Amino acid sequence: MTKQRVMLLGAAGQIGQTFRYAFETLPSPATWEMGWFTRQEVDMTDPSALRDAVQTFQPELIINAAALSRVEEAEKNELAATRINFHAVANIAAQASAQDIPVIHLSTDFVFDGRQETPYKPEDLMNPINQYGASKMMGEEALRHGMPWHVILRVSAVFGAFSNNILTSTIKMIEEQDELRFVTDRISGPTPAIDLVHALMTIGEKILGGKVDGFGTFHYCGAPACSRHELTEAIMQAYAPFTTRRPSILPVLSTAFPDHAPRPAYSVLECNKIKAIYGIQQPSWKEGLKQAIQTINKSGNKIS
16 A cells, blocks of 8 residues: 655644644554654744755655744744744745645634634635734745645644643643633634544545645634633533632633634634535534543643
């Protein structure tokens, strides 16, 4: 059986770790030969380093899961966010274009300003309100202009069993604090990382199988839409069997955190296009919570 080489950039991050877990322990594409590349192993902001890695591994598909996604850090360090979320993507586009390698690139709901009251469609106008969103928007545009054979997949509030994310950080807070405060006036569609990985595999298989109408910008997030406070209450409910802790979970408005970077008030993504083109359904984030917490406990991962 001929193997198809797939290069995953950002292997040490949440999506990279989840992808590796799924690829090695769950049903996954049998014809794929994965190459796992961390930012420490390949400096994607260095064109020559990236070129050498691509020429050595010779992938037939590149999946870019690397990003500076911590909103507060991006706000304080615009240069770092721009280097990773924009310049690195431009370099990926250049290398992929030179060798005709299709690219799947992960982006974010934070490219939108959150002023809509209905779910954002892929073609809706981008208008980011923080540095993270701005740098991701620039990365999208670099890929669009640099490499036509691309899939840009915007996702929202990704959580899972690996790395630091909204689930693991909330569990840590449950274990350490008696009172938690979370906002009720920011609405999104939390996305289970394991379901996102399966979506990436589906898209990748179709592209490597010769699907030519599957390029462009797509949205993928969990359902139903909820506030951060509602998500935290659901995390507490799902995590309750594994802890004796029962902190208070208080609803607050975002004005309670005046020093934080601005975030969209409403960034729910409309996912009809990915269903129509790839047959990918929106996942249930509540089921995703249960599965992720079970994975954490089965693997013995300690939240610290």
